[in-house]
Amino acid sequence: MKLVKTALALALLQSLLACTTVGPDYRVPDKAVVNNPSAAGSFIGAHDPAVAIAPVPDDWWKLYDDPQLNGLVQQAMTANTELRVASANLRRAVYIMGQVEAEGGLHGGFDFAAKRAQESGESFLLTEKLPVLNEGDVGLAVSYDLDLFGKLKRGEEAAHANAEGAQAALDLARVNVVAQTVRAYVMACSANRELSVAQHELDLQNHSVDITRRMANAGRGRNTDVLRAAAQADMLRANLPRFQADHDAAIYQLAVMVGKTPAEITQASIQCAEEPRLSQAIPVGDGAALLKRRPDIREAERQLATATAKIGVATADLYPDIKIGASVGSTGIFADLGTPAANRWGIGPLISWTIPDSGSRARIHAAEASTDAALGHFDGVVLGALKETETALTRYTHDLQRNADLRAARDKARQVAAENRTMYKAGRAPFLTSLDSDRTLASADAALAGSDSQLAQDQINLFLALGGGWQSAAKAQTTAEN
The missing domain is CATH 2.20.200.10 (Outer membrane efflux proteins (OEP))
Structure with missing residues (x-):
């Protein structure tokens, strides 16, 4: 009977003090940047025909309608080493959470x-x-x-928040892996495109060299004209190794992204003659959706929650x-x-x-300082996400205008070059005029190809800033693992 009375007395004491959980209860501070109304509004650069105020699709890379690209992304989701590391870190955080829960x-x-x-x-x-x-x-x-003063409870809160932060870190890794895979593929395709343009211009110039040499041999031109044309051909030929090197480097990067050695992926396995094209305007959503979607924002918020819970753990050490x-x-x-x-x-x-001594109080103040630092980091991540998105938007829309101007210039240069070449063959224009127009066309073609490549990179940068892709990537990885 005495044992029963003792147990009942202790249970009653626990129920009376159950509400005594020291330390602050967590919630996102009102002063946090994420609560600023301007952070959740429309993007400044979203008012352009090239973008749409629509939700960002989970599998944004499928907007390119490129089966080869879809297959590469799927491979990366199952074999990428960065994802293996992030996945292992998540499992470790979950096991630590279970360990902390068992202590109570x-x-x-x-x-x-x-x-x-x-x-x-x-x-x-x-x-x-x-x-x-x-x-x-x-x-x-x-x-x-x-656990009369909530030390174990605060420890569990910290462990839960830490595990959720590890999940966000895994989602962030998925976002980056998708973007890096698409970027490497686009770089390989862009290199093919620029190599093709350079080779075409070289072929035209070689043809011009041949015509110039025959006309010089027939007494209708000078040897210096032949040398000038040959020099221009040499300049164009010098660009070819650079584009080939860019292509090879992109292929090797793709190999790493899908978990293979460079020797395991062949040059012929990636077949694309130019950058993939989007089938619609880029959907960008708004700031509110961005703040909910980006995994790095969620990770920073969970780190703040972890730091806040650790204040309670340090405070509970003051009590028996x-x-x-x-x-x-x-x-x-x-x-x-x-x-x-x-x-x-x-x-x-x-x-x-x-x-308790001065050291105990110092540990509490240290935990509070860590929470202030976590809040500063959280605010910085939010501001950085908004800046990255706005920057990516403005670069994309302005590069689109530049691309349109370069395309118009290339078309005009092509027309002028063709007319001057015809007039030169007919003896109605000097060779230098034809040579200069060919140089202008070569420069215009190269500039347009470079602009197309930059536009493709701008699109990837924008999708990366928007933080999409981890949802479908997570499903694909789970399906592959099962």
Whole structure:
């Protein structure tokens, strides 16, 4: 009956103090940038025909309607090394969370010992020598931490937030892997396009060299005209190795993204003559959707929650730690184990308390400073996300206008070059005029190809800033793992 009364008294004490959870309860501070109304509004650069105020699709790379690209992204989601690391970090955080949660449960232990020994008589206040005996000890103990001041609860909050932060880090890795895979593919295609343009211009110039040489041999031109034309051909030919190197580097990057060595992916396995084209205007959504979608924002917010919970853990160290426990066992001569003379039992609370000192207060202040730092980091991530998105938007829309102007200039240069070439063959225009127009066309073609490549990179930068892709990537990776 006494045992029951003791247990009831301790349970009542715990219920009375259950609401005493020290430290601040977490919520996103009102002063956080994420709560600023201007952060959730429309993007400044969203008012352009090239973009649409529509939700960003989970699988944005499928807007290119390129089966080869879709397959590469799927491979990256199952084999990329960065994702393997992030996934392992998440599993570790989940196991740590389970470990912390287990600290608040019922704990038990069993021990058994046997030895042959001669005990000291004086330790029992005896003057004679004690005989050598077989001794034994067997016992079972259970305990439960009442967590009266919420140290374990705050620890669980911190562990949960840390695991959720690890999940956000994995999602962020997925966003980056998708973007890097698409970027490497686009770079390979752009290099093919620029190489083709350069080769075409070189072929035209070689043809011009041949015509110039024949006209010089026929007495209708000068040898210097042949040398000028040949020099222009050499200049164009010098561009070819650079584009080939860019193509090879992109292929090797693709190999890494899909978890292969450079030797395992062949040059012929990536077939694309130019950059993939979007089938519609880029959907960008608004600031509110961005703040919810970007994994790095979610990760920073969870880090703030973790830091806040650790203030409670540090504060709870100022107070006693009370456990209730019970034990039963038998200790004595081995032959007497289990008999009333050797049996023992006990029940009651165990109170441990380290008297607070200046160091204890310093730990709390350190935890508070860490929370301030986490809030500053959270605000910085939000501001950085908005800046990256607006910057990517304005670069894309302005590069689109530049691309249109370069395309118009290239078309005019092509027309002029064709007319001057015809007039030169007919003897109605000097060679230098034809040569200059060919140079202008070559420059215009190269500039347009470079602009097309930059536009493709701008699109990827914009999708990366928008933070999309991790949802479908997560589903694809889960499906592959199952």
